[in-house]
Amino acid sequence: MTTILKSQSKIILFGITLGLIFTFCLVFPRKAAAAFPQTDPLFSTVQPDPNAPSCIPAIYISKQAKGPDTRIFASGTDIPFNILVKNTGGVLLTNVVVSDTLVSACSLNIGSLAAGATNTYTCTALNVTKGFTNVAAVTGTNGCVTVKDQDPSTVKIASIDIRKQAEGPDSRTFASGSNVPFEIAVTNTGEVPLTDVVISDTLVPGCTNTFASLAAGETKTYSCTAVNVTKGFTNIASVTGKADQVTVSDEDPSTVQIADIDISKQAEGPDSRTFTSGSDIDFEITVTNTGEVDLTEVVVTDELVPGCAKTIGSLAVGETQSYTCTIKNVTEGFTNVAKVTGKSDEVVVSDEDPSTVLVASIYLRKQEKGPDSRNFASGSDVDFEIEVKNTGEADLTDVEVTDAEVPGCAKTIGDLAAGETTTYTCTASHVKAGFTNTATVEGHSGEITVTDSDTSTVVVNVYHYYIPFASFSGDVSNSTKFSISVGYEDLRLDQPNDFDYNDWIASMVTLLTYNQGSGSQIDLKSILFHITPKARGATLNHEFHVQFPANTFGGNGTATLTIRDGNGNVVSSNTIPIVGSQAVDFTIFADDYLALPPQGVGVNTTEGTGPEPAALIADLAFTFPQPVLFTLADYGTHGNGLFFNPYIRVKPAHASAYDVGIGDVRTLVVPTPTWKWPEEGIRIDKVYTLVNLSLDLFPANWWTYYNVCVYGDGVFCPLADIQKNAK
Secondary structure (H helix, E strand, C coil), X not given: CEEEEEECCEEEEEEEECCEEEEEEEECCCCCHHHCCCCCHHHCXXXXXXXXXXXXXXXXXXXXXXXXXXXXXXXXXXEEXXXXXXXXXXXXXXXXXXXXXXXXXXXXXXXXXXXCCEEEEEEEEEEECXXXXXXXXXXXEEXXXXXXXXXXXXXXXXXXXXXXXXXXXXXXXXXXXXXXXXXXXXXXXXXXXXXXXXXXXXXXXXXXXXXXXXXXXXXXXXXXXXXXXXXXXXEEEEEEEEECCEEEEEEEEEEEEEECCEEEECECCCCEEEEXXXXXXXXXXEEECCCCCCXXXXXXXXXXXXXXXXXXXXXXXXXXXXXXXXXXXXCCCXXXXXXXXXXXXXXXXXXXXXXXXXXXXXXXXECCCCCCEXXXXXXXXXXXXXXXXXXXXXXXXXXXXXXXXXHHHCEEEEEECCCCEEEEEXXXXXXXXXXXEEEEEEEEEXXXXXXXXXXXXXXXXXXXXXXXCCCCCCCCCCEEECCEEEEECCCCCCCCCCCCCCCEEEEEEEEEEEEEEEXXXXXXXXXXXEEEEEEECCCCEEEEEEEECCCCCCCCEEEEEEEEECCCCEEEEEEEEECCCCCEEEEEECCHHHHCCXXXXXECCCCCCCCCCCXXXXXXXXXXXXXXXXXXXXXXXXXXXXXXXEEEEEECCCCCCEEECCCCCXXXXXXXXXXXXXXXXXXXXXXXXCCEHHHCECCCCHHHCECCXXXXXXXXXXXXXXXXXXX
């Protein structure tokens, strides 16, 4: 038997079966009265009592908004959710639990919830980068009845990506001054369309751009350029876009590094220096890595000055290398360019720097360029034509011509432009004696001084005597003479000298006997020096020596010194062995006044006295058992290069002795045993017109052109000439 009792919404059934009594209840969730199905068999005999209290359990959940809802967020956003749970039934609910599979932070164990009570809370999904639709579900229990509800909420992600050249940091190297291209790619990486897409780029404004819209997944690409980049930078391209009220953004950096190099030759940029013709010119080269990356394969080239080319190799950022190079004997100006190249990966950088050299030079012509000679009658007015030209590449200032012998030829020209010429005429009046004079010009370019000079000789035909020059040829015969005269000044160089070269004069006639030779080399058999004193000064006494350095002769032999009187009678004779590898020195006359007496008196130095013959003469003879190799060498005015050394030992009365020999300006070697030497106190260039003593210039055959004041011409030297020379 079953009995159904109705009490509000609870139905109690009693039953007895097989002698057992049991009771059970059915509890149904409470719904609005109209919600109950009137045809449900369970309720077919029980009508609801509208006045009875409700005891039906029910629950409600809302996530953000009841029912499906959609919101848009930027990628990476922390998304909040508002959860509302309400006991919408008429009975207490226990074990009320909210679960949210996709947003675990929204899961909550509420516990009990009284009828009509509400629980509201907020939960957050962190760093959401991908859209989703999630469902929050709630369950509650009343007795043995469980009620539940759920609510969905959708999140869509808006995001955007910009790539400048390469995604993420990137770096490229360019030569300074390059136009640097960039490729910009903008992609809608979100799940909703974007509008108002704006690209901005502070450092490269040309990369700024706008797009009205960008569909989900769409990419737009374009190129832009930074012009004439001379300094590296890292710039950031930024993009923004909108999806409803949500703004999304992204940025991407791109780095540009500049490779650059600098070369300076002498000075940075064009520079100019002036030098005299024939100068060796130094350049200072400086190479600097002025860029932001290390360089390799750094090479300097210089077409006009190859000595300035150099391979440097590696050059770190900011590093400098300097060096000096030289071009020799520059006679013509030029502008040359030093160039440098270097590499950074595949980028080649270069620089160049010019440096200009100007050659300053000047030209002077007096009558004819080079030594010239003209003959005039005594008392003539002699005209000279002077030409001065700036033969260099730099303008000259303070140009001045000087002429010691013909003061009228001196002239101040002043400025003389490059290539400019000035010509004028000047006169030496009433010329009675010949002379060689030199006109000299001097000019300036900044700190540089340039000079030139030219000589011109005037010959007045008073006395002119020619003596043939004794010389030897390359191929020699069995016997030849190699003869000279030697003359000396005997005062110290720190004392005034008159340079008349007659303090001691001797002739040396030389006889060589040898086998056939080749050129200037012979196989010497014997050599004889016949030495005759010619003149002697009055003040100091001398010894006269002849010295032969070691290895003068290529073998051993003997030497005999024989002294004879003026009649040819032997006074003394002495023979010694000669070792070719050793030097040997012969005292020919121990006291020269015995060879050319008397002591204390000048002999054969003033016209009208003498000539006195030598009281002593000498023969110095070398004999070699076997012919020895011997070379006949040329020699200079002062005996430089002579294979033997004839010298005097000066013996002052109250001071130490000293020697005057070959190579000394006080020694004069004349390549003939017979010549007319200057009279006492008359400087040699006052007599011999080709000689320029200040320049130590003794041209070929200089001793054949002379005027008055020579000993042996029978003409007294005029007092006026002596006084003039003394000045």
